[in-house]
Amino acid sequence: MIRTILTVCRKEILETARDRRTLFSLLLGPLLGPLLFVTIINVAVSRNLSGLDQPLDLPIVGAERAPNLIAFLNARGLHPAVSDVKDVDDAAAAVGRGALDVAVVIDERYEKDFGTEHAARVTVIYDRSRSSAQSKIQRVHGTLEAYGQQIGALRLVANGVSPSLLRPLLVDDLDVSTPAGRSVLMLGVLTYFLLFATLTGGLHLAIDTTAGERERRSLEPLLTLPVTRASLLLGKMAATVCYMLVSLALTLAAFTVALKRVPLEQLGMSSSFDAATALATFGILCPFAPLGAALMTTVASFTKTYREAQTYLTFILLIPTLPLMFAALLNVEAELKLMWIPSLSQHLLITALIKAQPLNWAFVGISAASSLVLGVLLGWLAIRLYEREAILG
Amino acid sequence: MIDVQNVSKRFGAVRALDGVTFAAGDGRITGLLGPNGAGKSTCLRILSTVIKPDGGRVRVGDTDLAAAPLVARRLLGVLPHGSGLYPQLTARENVEYYGRLHGLPEPLLKQRAEALIARLDLGAIADRKAKGFSQGEKTKVALARALVHEPQHLLLDEPTSGLDVMATRHLREWLRELRAQGRCVLLSSHVMQEVEALVDDLVIIAGGRVTLSGTPAELAQRYPGRSLEEIFVAAVSGAEHATT
Numbered sequence: 001m002i003r004t005i006l007t008v009c010r011k012e013i014l015e016t017a018r019d020r021r022t023l024f025s026l027l028l029g030p031l032l033g034p035l036l037f038v039t040i041i042n043v044a045v046s047r048n049l050s051g052l053d054q055p056l057d058l059p060i061v062g063a064e065r066a067p068n069l070i071a072f073l074n075a076r077g078l079h080p081a082v083s084d085v086k087d088v089d090d091a092a093a094a095v096g097r098g099a100l101d102v103a104v105v106i107d108e109r110y111e112k113d114f115g116t117e118h119a120a121r122v123t124v125i126y127d128r129s130r131s132s133a134q135s136k137i138q139r140v141h142g143t144l145e146a147y148g149q150q151i152g153a154l155r156l157v158a159n160g161v162s163p164s165l166l167r168p169l170l171v172d173d174l175d176v177s178t179p180a181g182r183s184v185l186m187l188g189v190l191t192y193f194l195l196f197a198t199l200t201g202g203l204h205l206a207i208d209t210t211a212g213e214r215e216r217r218s219l220e221p222l223l224t225l226p227v228t229r230a231s232l233l234l235g236k237m238a239a240t241v242c243y244m245l246v247s248l249a250l251t252l253a254a255f256t257v258a259l260k261r262v263p264l265e266q267l268g269m270s271s272s273f274d275a276a277t278a279l280a281t282f283g284i285l286c287p288f289a290p291l292g293a294a295l296m297t298t299v300a301s302f303t304k305t306y307r308e309a310q311t312y313l314t315f316i317l318l319i320p321t322l323p324l325m326f327a328a329l330l331n332v333e334a335e336l337k338l339m340w341i342p343s344l345s346q347h348l349l350i351t352a353l354i355k356a357q358p359l360n361w362a363f364v365g366i367s368a369a370s371s372l373v374l375g376v377l378l379g380w381l382a383i384r385l386y387e388r389e390a391i392l393g
Numbered sequence: 394m395i396d397v398q399n400v401s402k403r404f405g406a407v408r409a410l411d412g413v414t415f416a417a418g419d420g421r422i423t424g425l426l427g428p429n430g431a432g433k434s435t436c437l438r439i440l441s442t443v444i445k446p447d448g449g450r451v452r453v454g455d456t457d458l459a460a461a462p463l464v465a466r467r468l469l470g471v472l473p474h475g476s477g478l479y480p481q482l483t484a485r486e487n488v489e490y491y492g493r494l495h496g497l498p499e500p501l502l503k504q505r506a507e508a509l510i511a512r513l514d515l516g517a518i519a520d521r522k523a524k525g526f527s528q529g530e531k532t533k534v535a536l537a538r539a540l541v542h543e544p545q546h547l548l549l550d551e552p553t554s555g556l557d558v559m560a561t562r563h564l565r566e567w568l569r570e571l572r573a574q575g576r577c578v579l580l581s582s583h584v585m586q587e588v589e590a591l592v593d594d595l596v597i598i599a600g601g602r603v604t605l606s607g608t609p610a611e612l613a614q615r616y617p618g619r620s621l622e623e624i625f626v627a628a629v630s631g632a633e634h635a636t637t
Binding site: 227 | 522
């Protein structure tokens, strides 16, 4: 039995390695993922950091009505810009069609109201849905608010009142998250890439095991050989797992190299994704491979052709991401009962690894055991399906 | 020899085989003839243990198929319809893979593969990938693969389909050689002309039943003045009348 499994496994590995198209797609995934990831992060970083301290040209309507405010803005790098907007409606239209990111309109009654009991009105016009304008909007808002508070405090002092009277509460932020911890938000996507790469690595072989062999008419003679169908299928699944692990290893290697080129420090994060972390991540994800292989083989055995199997398996690739979405939405933390859920447990463990938190070995054990047990069950189901006569199509 | 006794098989509402009985002897070539959909492939699938019959029994040599399918498979070589080679493996690797799965020790395996490659004139393509082979080359390699464990019995599903004249001639030659070695050869076909020069025994199957069997000489004697082709057509259409 062992000899048969090894013979089949070896042949499947050799055959797949010879198929250039399959090999190409196998290599493409692991390299494309990290590349995409690094590009996205780089764009995000440059967008978040761009112009935080640089002068910003700000279209201001009615600048002449508030010379002090303008001076305050100027001192903080917000320079009034020449523009053809005349009033709030004009500015709203300009922002709406995307000509401006943000504009400020100083009310006609500003001069009259300033210094009286009426609050002087300053309108900030922006489009919140435009993500590229977020940092500008915040900057303009913050600066205007700072000016208002400064004037307010000065007025209180002038009236002999301590400004702290208006601040019964002093809210102090003390953020104890480590730089590595903050990087988790972005590196959370990493698990998805890794699970995806693991699954796609075995996709071809999982389909080939049943639908592919049937289509090439090689399944029937194979089943006339004096070996059990269980050992044939186990050999094929072993080869599938091998390719999944190779795909995972390649992806991890690519990420380890790529993440060195991401300026995470500029975001106040530190990437602790070194070779040791990559190795530990590989270890945590290993038990997921047999489960994925069994799942894909089981699903593919119901299909008639390679193409049909490909269609179904594309949906299967989404299944492991469902717990990840759930985790992201509810912001769940690693806990014992979640370790029973494959893919989610691996995600939480890898997140902890990246946060540079100590590994909980009980969690690691349960995560591995639950994945392997489910993998064995699905493998058993795949074997039962392989033993049906309907497998011949 | 292969002994088929009263074998039946249903697929849902379709009765594919309905009490099929025949025997294929050692040192003989037996032709299983019938129109498309007559049950030839189902019959061969049952003989090659890929599917199980609903009723009846099959013996291959001294082995009961239902009782010991894995033992029976060692006694059988199967040439499937359409060769079923692995396109990314070379001819030699295709043959050796099956030998390995038959549990042959590695030196014997290499030796057998080499001998078959020489005998079947496959030397020129032995180390080329199977994906570029012609139908004739594919059939040759598939035959070598079916013979690697030196089975006493050989099952061939439509072996001549898709072959050109020369390839067909060669195939006939090899089958006669196997017969001379005392092996039991059972092949299926739906064209009488292709097999009448080759077979020692004819089993005509239609509508899931054996409608006629015997040696070509016996059949010619039983229906004087009629060609085997005419006898075949009569046997097949008779069955169709019987089932309708």
